Amino acid sequence: MAAAPEPMQVDVSTSNHAATETQVFHIGTRSSILARVQADEVLKALRQAWPHHQFEIHAMNTAGDNNQKTALYKFNDKALWTQELEVLLQEGQLDFIVHSLKDMPTQLPHDLDLGCVTKRLDPRDGLVIKPSLKDKYHSLADLPEGSIVGTSSLRRTALMKKHYPHLKFTDVRGNIGTRLAKLDNPDSEYSAIVLAVCGLQRTGMENRVSMHLSKSNGGMHHAVGQGALGIETRKDDKRVLELLSRIECSKTTRQALAERSLMRILEGGCSVPIGVETEWVARSSYVAESSSVGVMPSDDYDKLTGVATAASQASRPQDEGAEPESSDEMIMRAIVVSLDGSETAEVETRKLVRNKVDAEQFGRDVAKALVEKGAAKILENIMLNRKIIDEQGQA
Numbered sequence: 001m002a003a004a005p006e007p008m009q010v011d012v013s014t015s016n017h018a019a020t021e022t023q024v025f026h027i028g029t030r031s032s033i034l035a036r037v038q039a040d041e042v043l044k045a046l047r048q049a050w051p052h053h054q055f056e057i058h059a060m061n062t063a064g065d066n067n068q069k070t071a072l073y074k075f076n077d078k079a080l081w082t083q084e085l086e087v088l089l090q091e092g093q094l095d096f097i098v099h100s101l102k103d104m105p106t107q108l109p110h111d112l113d114l115g116c117v118t119k120r121l122d123p124r125d126g127l128v129i130k131p132s133l134k135d136k137y138h139s140l141a142d143l144p145e146g147s148i149v150g151t152s153s154l155r156r157t158a159l160m161k162k163h164y165p166h167l168k169f170t171d172v173r174g175n176i177g178t179r180l181a182k183l184d185n186p187d188s189e190y191s192a193i194v195l196a197v198c199g200l201q202r203t204g205m206e207n208r209v210s211m212h213l214s215k216s217n218g219g220m221h222h223a224v225g226q227g228a229l230g231i232e233t234r235k236d237d238k239r240v241l242e243l244l245s246r247i248e249c250s251k252t253t254r255q256a257l258a259e260r261s262l263m264r265i266l267e268g269g270c271s272v273p274i275g276v277e278t279e280w281v282a283r284s285s286y287v288a289e290s291s292s293v294g295v296m297p298s299d300d301y302d303k304l305t306g307v308a309t310a311a312s313q314a315s316r317p318q319d320e321g322a323e324p325e326s327s328d329e330m331i332m333r334a335i336v337v338s339l340d341g342s343e344t345a346e347v348e349t350r351k352l353v354r355n356k357v358d359a360e361q362f363g364r365d366v367a368k369a370l371v372e373k374g375a376a377k378i379l380e381n382i383m384l385n386r387k388i389i390d391e392q393g394q395a
């Protein structure tokens with residue numbers, strides 16, 4: 001039987017339109033499981049936005065992966081998690097790099113840029129309690145006197161020393177899986193560890209979180225950039241910036257720029273304990289004052305901030321890149337805390353933030369307000385103490 005004649009087709013594949021011309025993009029990432037999941041998250045979004053293009057992921061170890069001993073703050077100027085990848089980007093072997101925004105230094109090499117920020121997941125820290133104690137204790141306040149909480153973060157340690165002086169804090173290093181294994185080992189000293197919720201979400205382990213920590217339920221601000229992915233590009237690489245423009249989240253980008261501009265001013269290139277929370281509010285509906293304290297249920301928090309959980313993000317169209325209502329204001333709550341938790345400078349303020357310029361200015365305004373409340377003195381003391389410790393080390 002003769003086959004029915006094919007309907008006549010117009011061949012569009014030879015059209016030279018940029019959107020249909022296949023290009024290959026090379027994506028750089030660290031090789032930890034979390035980093036690969038994050039690179040994959042970006043790759044999937046790009047495939048959806050640009051079905052004709054091809055993407056290849058290149059994973060490698062960085063100094064941060066290879067050195068688990070040196071105090072983290074000593075690395076801070078040296079782009080611990082980013083430098084090896086940046087060289088490949090500069091050489092053109094990579095087209096862009098996917099990072100945890102939190103790990104990106106606020107000062108990038110002069111020829112590179114934060115080219116895109118995608119939609120943030122939950123930015124909060126999560127308390128993970130040892131399995132054998134999990135049914136008995138549910139919060140930091142619950143844990144008995146002298147319990148050991150593992151974290152290597154200056155910010156987390158300082159904030160917990162301030163609010164939970166009955167606890168003890170020790171270092172726990174390694175990637176998420178390693179840290180959880182150390183906690184779960186029945187012989188380990190830890191009663192609990194604190195990890196970023198988003199890292200657990202992305203690796204399918206959010207069920208390990210006993211409590212989501214925030215300013216309102218116990219004074220724990222999260223880190224600058226936490227929960228968001230930052231994509232590093234060559235400066236003015238129009239081809240790559242156009243590619244990434246389709247997956248950028250405008251709201252997260254402005255939060256990220258505000259938080260990073262705050263930190264850029266306060267840290268002066270050094271690692272210091274700064275905590276922050278930013279959220280969007282519609283001006284008309286915002287009535288609560290900064291003094292309101294209380295436990296905010298996780299669902300309400302998500303609604304308020306526009307933060308997506310991993311599940312809701314997967315099913316939600318990428319509509320958040322649109323400009324916000326002109327009435328959208330950003331609230332920023334920020335804190336600088338001494339290493340022992342005894343001194344703090346704290347600010348809560350809000351401002352209409354319509355674009356990236358507004359966002360960076362907002363961060364600078366909040367930094368200035370913090371300095372007026374004593375942040376400079378706290379930071380100066382931290383630097384001075386480090387200098388003394390370093391010189392003792394050399395003697």
Ligand SMILES: NCc1[nH]cc(CCC(=O)O)c1CC(=O)O
Nearest residue numbers: 100102103195196199226227228
């Ligand atoms: N400190 C290391 C680090 N860098 C980025 C993340 C994941 C969180 C993020 O992407 O913001 C983590 C782990 C953690 O803080 O638990």
